Amino acid sequence: MKISVIIPVYNAEKYVTQAVESALQFSEVYEVILVEDQSPDNALQVCRQLAEKYDRVKLFQHPDRGNHGAGPTRNLGLEKATGDFIAFLDADDYYLPNRFDAEKELFKDPKVEGVYGALGVHYYSEKAKEQYYRLFGDQLTTVYKKHDPKDVFPGQLNMKGSFGLFSIDCLTIRREPMVKKLKPFFKTTLRLHQDTEFLFRLSYYLDLYPGILDKAVAVRGVHESNRITAVDSKKIKPATTRVLLWNEVNTWAQQENTIPEDIKLHIRRMHRSYEIALAPTLKKWGMITRYLITDYKSIRSGLYNINFREYLF
Structure with a gap:
């Protein structure tokens, strides 16, 4: 080697x-x-x-x-x-x-x-x-x-x-x-x-x-x-860094045709949960309503997921 x-x-x-x-x-x-x-x-x-x-x-x-x-x-x-x-x-x-x-x-x-x-x-x-x-x-x-x-x-x-x-x-x-x-x-x-x-x-x-x-x-x-732990724990809320992470993962997954649909759905759900978590309270409801119309599957499945519910509010 x-x-x-x-x-x-x-x-x-x-x-x-x-x-x-x-x-x-x-x-x-x-x-x-x-x-x-x-x-x-x-x-x-x-x-x-x-x-x-x-x-x-x-x-x-x-x-x-x-x-x-x-x-x-x-x-x-x-x-x-x-x-x-x-x-x-x-x-x-x-x-x-x-x-x-x-x-x-x-x-x-x-x-x-x-x-x-x-x-x-x-x-x-x-x-x-x-x-x-x-x-x-x-x-x-x-x-x-x-x-x-x-x-x-x-x-x-x-x-x-x-x-x-x-x-x-x-x-x-x-x-x-x-x-x-x-x-x-x-x-x-x-x-x-x-x-x-x-x-x-x-x-x-x-x-x-x-x-x-x-x-x-x-x-x-x-x-x-x-460097990483100091930034992650002190300067930026974990949800902020994770929404950026899951945005990248979601963008890649939706473009990769070989990834199974259930996995793509899970990735979208994770992205949505962190994205909504960062929004002001009033805006959260608007985002949930919009995604219920445009991406019903990810929101519906997310409501059954404890991590998703935890980050919503």
């Missing part, structure tokens, strides 16, 4: 060395691609030192040296990657020694196009734990049991009860089918949740198989200045 590990770097001078060295412990890791996204701290200098120290570490920035966010930054990493397999790692997270144990066996089968595993959590400080424990807890982020690849896409959409989630840190993808079937890679229109949208489409187009689900293969490092 020749694995390219892509690490977007932003405001992570304290953590990126640990991330890089956790990837370099594996002989299967062919290259570590750092893409620095105009960090406000000293991360760029740390990345330069890592690239000088390790032959397998390659450093890139956007052509304009600007800040573009995690999605475009991962896309640049994908453009530069030359390995047969792709793995991702956030700069403040790290791999555990068992990270690619399942992959080494599963990828011997050519029909396996991706493998996902479980993510653990580590709080870098007590303050970070107080701030974000309600979001991450101490549980594994994982799909709860092994599923057939055809069930992963509807499972990620949570169509049939609690399926669980997998993290991009714990995903390994065969590069050739991803490049062939998935374009664009990460949506540049999403500042947040672009990894969730990517995983939705990826799980539809590629056959993804479960790896190690009962213990962590990588760890999410949580600290006070996490």
